[in-house]
Amino acid sequence: MTGGHPDLPREREHLAGTIDSMTRRILQLEDGLQDVGADEDTAFVQRLDNEAEAQQLSVHLKAPYFGSMLVRARGRTQRLYLGRYPYYDPQGAFTVSDWRSPVGQLFYTDAVAWDKGEIHLKRQLDVRDRELTALTDLYVRGEGAAAAEAAREEVLVRRLSEGATSGMRDIISTIQPEQAALIQAPGTRPLVIQGPAGSGKTSLLFHRVAYLAYEDRGDGRLDPKNTLVLVPNRVLAGYARRVLPDLRIEGVTVATPDDWMTEQLGLNAEVTDKTLTLLLGNADREVKRRAWLRAKALGDARMLDVLRESILRRYRDTLGREAFETTVTAAEHDYTLTYDAARLLALLDHAAASSLLTGVREAFTRRLVERAWQDLHASGVPESAYRAVLAQLEHDAARLAQRAFRAASPITEVRRLLREPGELAASARGILPDARVRALLTPDPAAHLPTARTGSVDALELPLMLAVKAVQEGIGRKNARGAAAYDHVLVDEGQDLSPLLYRLLADVAPRGAVTVAGDINQGIHGYRAVSFWTEALDQLRVTPDDQVRHLRRTYRSTxxxxxxxxxxxxxxxxxxxxxxxxxxxxxxxxxxxxxxxxxxxxxxxxxxxxxxxxxxxxxxxxxxxxxxxxxxxxxxxxxxxxxxxxxxxxxxxxxxxxxxxxxxxxxxxxxxxxxxxxxxxxxxxxxxxxxxxxxxxxxxxxxxxxxxxxxxxxxxxxxxxx
The missing domain is CATH 3.40.50.300 (P-loop containing nucleotide triphosphate hydrolases)
Structure with missing residues (x-):
């Protein structure tokens, strides 16, 4: 309620005081008073910091906060105000806390107590252009849950009745308990969210990034610059990027799955979808059925193992005709080490099981160098010679790998395999069910359709090509040690990604650091994407307890x-x-x-x-x-x-x-x-x-x-x- 609320005058007075305090701070920052007496370099940095803080405060001056809570902790009762941007008032009266803070997150849930105290009041404050336009008590100590639910619903309906904007809807002030639970979920467990159209999935993903990137989260904090968000098209990507500054997260990589895959592959090619063209344009149901089954087989997560087996089959053949010999000098002595093909093949098998971030060639080379140093050290090479010996071993191992692992490009490798039914069947045997193998061996029903005159790749081929690159060279690496490329990966409209792509994404982030949101009902690429969320979750799962989470309400429409x-x-x-x-x-x-x-x-x-x-x-x-x-x-x-x-x-x-x-x-x-x-x-x-x-x-x-x-x-x- 607004006009008759007894606290309305006091809240208006507090708002005026907060705006006045923030205005004085902005003027102080703009006057540069903070760099007086500093050396030139320090003063320059301080001026940049002052400018950034003044700019942020200016943006939020029209609405410095959206809610407040009366909190009882350690024998004291105090009122906390929550905003999109934190503000510290030296006198303490007009401080604004960050919505992402631990106590701030309680504003969105039904919880009224935590380990440090108890909440006596939760209050929604609608502030527009420096004016308090509405005041609603969401929770008052002693009142029942029904009253709190009705109050929260009143605020929500009021906000949803507003007009759409050209940017993503800001839900910070009206995050609902079911959304808050997902935003606040641990970033170390896979989160797969099924929600109907209008349930706020896209906004939820970006608010989750902001929450996980909160400065005070400590070791669990993700770096926005090492965060990947995949959205279904470039229109939405551009639309989504405009909300990020308001959430104080910058540097997030926002891309479509196709754009991300082509970038990983270093391709500048048009992505086509001939299977979709056939499914929509061919009246022959049998042809459509074969095309559908073939597309499903190509998107199967186990195709990574099929491709790996095909590539390793060729690598084993070439490596089986090789030997490794190196001679190093240490402490005025020459040491010679020789490995025959059998020893090399054993090292290859060990390397083949390593992370997709590394790739077989690099993993084999690294394993060979490690094993060779261990054997040389055991035969008398002193520890003090490690650096010099390591350089020689890396040189000789690289030469061997160059001879033995002459790899075709991912495009060539995928298209060659799909054109050679015999090798494809041999590689898939024991990995894929017979029905999937038969579907793969079916000639492409869409092969006769025209392709673009310029270079192009088919949508079915892209995940396969990325899988080949993963096996051969690795994907998405951040450093030479093969550390995860991204702190977290988030996928919007995840129902349109294939199980194979989910298997690849699981390896470019720390285990479990993947969030997926979508609506199975909005899936428009079922022939090459997941049919059920379990197909995605099975590739991301950390424990058997990981489950699909549901949003049931739609907030967008009437x-x-x-x-x-x-x-x-x-x-x-x-x-x-x-x-x-x-x-x-x-x-x-x-x-x-x-x-x-x-x-x-x-x-x-x-x-x-x-x-x-x-x-x-x-x-x-x-x-x-x-x-x-x-x-x-x-x-x-x-x-x-x-x-x-x-x-x-x-x-x-x-x-x-x-x-x-x-x-x-x-x-x-x-x-x-x-x-x-x-x-x-x-x-x-x-x-x-x-x-x-x-x-x-x-x-x-x-x-x-x-x-x-x-x-x-x-x-x-x-x-x-x-």
Whole structure:
């Protein structure tokens, strides 16, 4: 509540005092008073620090905090204020604590006690442009859980009723208990999150990075510069990067899975997906079935072992014709060491089991040098000669490895193996089930489809190529010792990654330091991706107790939109994707505009959305090729709309025309579905139905359906459609 709250005058006075204290601090920093008397170099560094602090404080001056807690600890009662950016007031009265601090995290949960004390009050403070606009007590000691839940819901609904922005939704002030539990989960155990559209998964991932990167976390703190976040497309990558400065995390690598893999491979190539083209364009069900099974087999996590066996088979053959001989001089004596092929092959087998961060060639070379030094030292070479002997051993071992391990490029290796059924079958025997081997040996049903004139790789090939590189050379290394490339890896829309890619990702971060979020219902690449979350978790698992975690509520859309979307999802939903529970926020009924020219109806829907106060409107068309045409048609009707038809284009708010695959992770005040019919989304193709589900879940407050002909049968829900 606001106007009648007895603490409102005191809270307004405290806000004014905090702003005044922060303003004085900003002026002090800008005047440079802190570097008086320092030497020139120290003064320069101090000025940079002052400038950065002043800039941060200036950003948060309009809303220095969002909540407070009355805490009883060690016999004292004090009030703590929580904000996005911490501020220390030398006098103590106007200090703001970081939302990520241990006591700050209690604000988001139902907990009211911790090892140092007890919480007597949790209070939400909505501050806008230096004004306290709303005050709500989330918890008051002595009141029941129902009152606390109702208060938190009141704040949430109020916040969700606001308009969408061109950046990611800021959830710091309204993180819900179910979200807080996942944000605060240990970074040393794999976290796989299933959540419906609009459950805040993308925002949760970035807030989790901020939480795990909190300065006071000590040894468990991750470095944002060593953090990898994978998102489904470049539009969302650009969209996501703009939220990072507000969360005070910089340097995070944000990329699409394809971009990350091509960067690891050093490729500058277009990524195509011929299997998808075939599945959508070929009417022969048997051909589709074979293509689907083949794609599933190629994405199997055990393909890493198949590729490893194929490569090692060739390495064993060449190494079996080699011998290693080295002569070193130490203490005026020459020492000669010789290993025959059998000894070398034993070292190779030992090296082959090492980390993917290293690669077989380097692991073998290192093991050979270690073994050779041990044997030479045992035969009399003194410890004092270690450095000189090591240099000679490394030189001789490298020459042997160069002769024995002449590796083809990952592209050549993968394509050669896929063209040679005999070797493929021999390498897969005992690793893959017979059905998977038969699927691999099936000639590619999509081979006849045209490819790009310039260099290109197929989406099915990329994880295989990365696996080859991992076996041969290693992937993602941060240093020569093979330390993990990333402190943590986070994956958004993880339902569209293959089990093989998850197996590779598990090795570029410390064991268990992987967070995955997604919605099985939004999976649009089931033919080459996980079918169930356990397929991902099995590659990341640290203990048998690791389980998939669930978000059940959707915070994005109104009750009407959520219920309509749930009806679409029921047609293909799996058990592990539980039906979304809508926040009790009502809006207008979903509107269907039928009859008359399609573009006239589209223009009418956009105008209606703008007149209702919706600034950001997503006009969603089935195909990217239609974006320019629709945007031009809207322009001819005095509506400025930006087409986003490629991943290179940036979403900056306003009216945009976008296909559903590029809209994943984005949200709009209102969504207009141009082509809400079976011609655009054939009802007998699950891929198309999943895309339609993505489309109808983009709108926060309003949704217009514009069929070209009859409305799609899954969208006919009279109680929700006006």
């Amino acid at each position: 009750r009407q939109i959520v219920h309509l979307a749930s009806g679409v999802a029921r047609s293909f939903s799996r058990d592990e994707a539980q039906e979304a529970e809508a926040v009790p926020r009502d809006g207008q009924n979903v509107e269907v505009l039928e009859g008359g020219p399609l573009m006239e109806r589209a223009a009418r829907a956009v105008r209606a959305a703008r007149e209702a106060g919706f600034e950001n409107v997503g006009v969603i068309v089935r195909h990217a090729r239609d974006c320019e045409t629709v945007a031009r048609a809207l322009g001819e009707r005095d509506i400025d709309a930006a087409p986003i038809d490629t991943e290179q284009k940036r979403y900056a708010g306003g009216v945009v025309v976008i296909p559903p695959n590029l809209s994943k992770g984005l949200e709009f005040d209102a969504a207009v579905i141009v082509g809400a019919d079976t011609a655009s989304y054939p009802h007998d193709v699950e891929y198309e139905t999943r895309l339609m589900y993505v489309a109808v879940t983009r709108g926060m407050h309003a949704l217009w359906l514009l069929p070209d002909g009859e409305l799609h049968p899954l969208l006919r829900q009279p109680e929700l459609v006006g």
